[in-house]
Amino acid sequence: MRTLSSLLNQALPPKPKFSVDDIPDLTGKVVIVTGGNAGVGKETVKALLAHNAKVYLAARSAEKARAAIEDLRKETGKEAIFLKLDLANLEAVKAAALEFQEKEKELHILFNNGGVMTPPLEQVTADGYDLQMGTNVLGHFYLTKLLLPTLLSTAEASPEKHVRVVTTSSMLHLLGSLNFDTFKDGPARRKLSPMKLYSQSKYGNVAFASELSRRYGDKGLVSISVHPGTLNSDLHRHMSKLRQRVMNALLYPPSHGALTQLWGGTSKEGAELNGKYLIPWARIGSPRPDAQDPVVGEKLWDWLEEQVKNV
Known part of the structure; x- marks a missing residue:
């Protein structure tokens, strides 16, 4: 019953x-937005450009990214910078972080916004x-890890004495858990549905x-997770056409979805939200308690570190 109530609070x-x-x-602020070429990411980049940030639009497809950059230039008069990033390839993530660090000495906000939803198994x-x-x-873990030296040095040198990392989650995390046997392909993973894996x-x-937030909050890093809303976006591209039409008729536009992460990432109040989970529209919400359990977080962190140590 508590889960249903929480879902309704976040969905409506x-x-x-x-x-x-x-x-x-x-x-003067330098920002990276992953998945910035479409949907919530593009709306986030648009708002940041309109308020004079220097924005790196990180995306896998150069063609789609450059089309988005041109659209945004026409709308805002400002131009985002393309950063080639394929989150599904650890070597490519490393290359993206190195490319950014060759160009910039500061990073004030990292929006871990990109993602995929229910692709074929x-x-x-x-x-x-x-x-x-x-x-x-x-x-996103590996990208954040590689950018940590830049983030922390920026926090130390900035007048605000902090930087922010905003990570996109979903209210559907309320229905999730962590089964480490399913993180890589194998029999256990193939028993789960794409929605369960999402x-x-x-x-x-x-x-x-x-x-x-626990590891770096005392060093000036504000880490926030966000449910952006039930949105009409291309995240649903793997669903059937009929289901897409039904869902899109009930969903909010991506411009609404950008509000909560922009609040967390840019507002004065956002500086006080380290470790919080935000919900639409620009509110503090309640995630599953076990998702914020330090034991769970440490176990996941250790696994993530193990996967990238030899990249």
């Missing part, structure tokens, strides 16, 4: 009190991980963000 939010007009001037990452766990959790990855996002 009140009208937002925060808008993109409330974002402060971001002149046979799809796995380049390294053999479940595509959803590998992309949504492991890929819920697991979103649970993993909350657990990762919470553990990040």
